[in-house]
Amino acid sequence: MRRTAILGATGTVVTGALIAGFMAAPTASAGERSHDNGAREAYGVRVAAAQAAKTGIKWQDCPASWGLAAPIQCGYVTVPVDYAKPHGRTIKIAVDRARATGDANERQGSLVYNPGGPGASGMQFPARVTKKNPLWTKSSKAYDFIGFDPRGVGHSAALSCVDPQEFVKAPKADPVPDSEADKRAQRKLAKEYADGCEERSGAMLPYMTTPNTARDLDVIRAALGEKKLNYLGVSYGTYLGAVYGTLFPDHVRRMIVDSVVNPAQSNIWYQANLEQDVAFESRFADWKKWVAQHDSVYHLGDTPAKVQRAWEKLRATAKKNPIGGVVGPAELIGYFQKAPYYDSYWIPVADAWSKYRAGDEKPLVAAAGPDMSDTAGNIAAENSNAVYTAVECADAKWPTSWNKWNRDNTRIDKKAPFMTWANAWMNLPCATWGGPQRTPVNVTSHKGLPPVLIVQSTRDAATPFAGAVELHKRFKGSRMIIEKGAGSHGVTGLLNPCINSKVDAYLVDGKTDPRDVTCTPHATPEPKAAAAK
Numbered sequence: 164m165r166r167t168a169i170l171g172a173t174g175t176v177v178t179g180a181l182i183a184g185f186m187a188a189p190t191a192s193a194g195e196r197s198h199d200n201g202a203r204e205a206y207g208v209r210v211a212a213a214q215a216a217k218t219g220i221k222w223q224d225c226p227a228s229w230g231l232a233a234p235i236q237c238g239y240v241t242v243p244v245d246y247a248k249p250h251g252r253t254i255k256i257a258v259d260r261a262r263a264t265g266d267a268n269e270r271q272g273s274l275v276y277n278p279g280g281p282g283a284s285g286m287q288f289p290a291r292v293t294k295k296n297p298l299w300t301k302s303s304k305a306y307d308f309i310g311f312d313p314r315g316v317g318h319s320a321a322l323s324c325v326d327p328q329e330f331v332k333a334p335k336a337d338p339v340p341d342s343e344a345d346k347r348a349q350r351k352l353a354k355e356y357a358d359g360c361e362e363r364s365g366a367m368l369p370y371m372t373t374p375n376t377a378r379d380l381d382v383i384r385a386a387l388g389e390k391k392l393n394y395l396g397v398s399y400g401t402y403l404g405a406v407y408g409t410l411f412p413d414h415v416r417r418m419i420v421d422s423v424v425n426p427a428q429s430n431i432w433y434q435a436n437l438e439q440d441v442a443f444e445s446r447f448a449d450w451k452k453w454v455a456q457h458d459s460v461y462h463l464g465d466t467p468a469k470v471q472r473a474w475e476k477l478r479a480t481a482k483k484n485p486i487g488g489v490v491g492p493a494e495l496i497g498y499f500q501k502a503p504y505y506d507s508y509w510i511p512v513a514d515a516w517s518k519y520r521a522g523d524e525k526p527l528v529a530a531a532g533p534d535m536s537d538t539a540g541n542i543a544a545e546n547s548n549a550v551y552t553a554v555e556c557a558d559a560k561w562p563t564s565w566n567k568w569n570r571d572n573t574r575i576d577k578k579a580p581f582m583t584w585a586n587a588w589m590n591l592p593c594a595t596w597g598g599p600q601r602t603p604v605n606v607t608s609h610k611g612l613p614p615v616l617i618v619q620s621t622r623d624a625a626t627p628f629a630g631a632v633e634l635h636k637r638f639k640g641s642r643m644i645i646e647k648g649a650g651s652h653g654v655t656g657l658l659n660p661c662i663n664s665k666v667d668a669y670l671v672d673g674k675t676d677p678r679d680v681t682c683t684p685h686a687t688p689e690p691k692a693a694a695a696k
Contacts, residue, residue, distance in 0.1 A: 282313075412609040
């Protein structure tokens with residue numbers, strides 16, 4: 164799950180010539196038929212997957228505008244909009260690949276990736292092969308790396324809820340309300356956003372659910388010529404994987420879920436966002452402590468309390484006079500939240516803030532403000548937020564009572580003021596959503612599901628640790644790798660030999676440890692070393 168945009172705007176298996184029997188879609192498992200996958204939808208998936216297996220994917224050089232250079236190849240997979248009507252309206256799902264680098268004896272198929280969101284594109288995943296990312300050298304010998312744009316994203320029947328240039332325009336109102344009038348204004352904006360989604364993308368909204376994206380994933384599996392799926396999901400991608408594993412347990416070969424969404428039905432999605440607010444506050448505190456420890460570099464305060472006061476002063480200043488005319492409190496939160504999200508932003512955020520304090524506002528404005536000339540980037544940002552909203556609103560029933568939203572967020576804000584109100588307004592369109600809102604899938608393991616590898620840091624802000632524990636309980640036979648004392652989101656993308664070696668062992672050899680494993684944290688960012696480069 165990511166948090167960006169509504170504030171100012173927030174993670175492949177052998178495609179060879181298989182005989183016809185293997186090319187056919189597997190029959191529906193008992194779990195697929197009887198658990199959270201209606202008979203009509205289950206039938207629709209089988210129809211679509213059988214057709215995709217027969218058709219395959221026409222791989223070719225990617226369009227130049229996609230920014231995916233050869234040898235990465237692109238193609239499309241056709242899926243039904245509504246799986247209950249598999250012969251009805253269809254859309255095309257964009258996919259790409261980088262072929263496995265190993266020889267014929269080393270290759271094991273394809274590894275399909277989803278980076279999260281909902282609303283994020285996975286199309287950059289194959290670049291881990293072509294750019295020779297050292298963390299993925301061993302697995303890329305075994306697997307074609309497959310990325311895709313989920314339904315509604317990017318090149319896959321993109322959704323939109325508002326004009327992209329309007330979406331990124333800044334400064335926006337301070338998300339932290341000073342009065343009831345401020346709350347009424349934000350409620351009005353949320354209602355207008357929901358209405359905009361209905362107006363611009365209404366025909367797709369009833370079908371923008373995680374179960375439907377999981378069904379798309381199964382059709383992609385079939386189009387790749389794969390009997391079973393190898394999958395890596397990060398953030399929201401873990402929930403997609405959990406739903407896929409529930410609906411199609413005997414279609415899974417290997418699955419890694421990294422930075423895990425709590426899949427409990429009661430958590431999807433209203434409660435998840437409240438719990439996220441509390442976790443962000445804790446991780447923001449970790450970063451403030453680090454900034455204070457490096458006061459000789461950043462001069463923002465030599466204690467966390469002083470850094471907090473400096474933050475409050477920055478917000479107040481930006482509220483009174485937006486920095487560079489475009490960076491107010493909303494834009495600051497949108498940028499500063501990246502530090503509790505990812506350790507890789509600890510230095511850049513502190514550096515931009517420090518330079519502002521020293522009299523140079525340009526780095527902060529460039530980082531936190533919009534780039535109105537980047538029309539392609541703005542279209543992508545608006546699209547991502549539209550899909551985020553559409554999926555979360557459609558996946559589950561949301562409270563419609565403003566009193567409940569107000570009461571809950573007021574309570575959480577008292578102990579977690581950094582993100583609470585900004586997060587509330589981002590999700591409030593779901594309170595007035597025009598499309599249907601479903602009951603979340605009851606995520607659980609069924610016969611045929613192999614051991615799933617769960618990777619999680621203990622201080623993750625976006626997907627709190629309890630979520631990984633909950634999925635571990637629900638997926639019998641799963642194994643967990645815990646990065647203790649760390650909090651960066653997306654653990655498998657970080658250099659930590661304890662974790663990297665176990666990920667390779669699972670993907671390449673199918674090996675898991677006999678019990679859960681705890682690893683020490685990856686290295687903490689070092690500002691002086693970074694500044695010297």
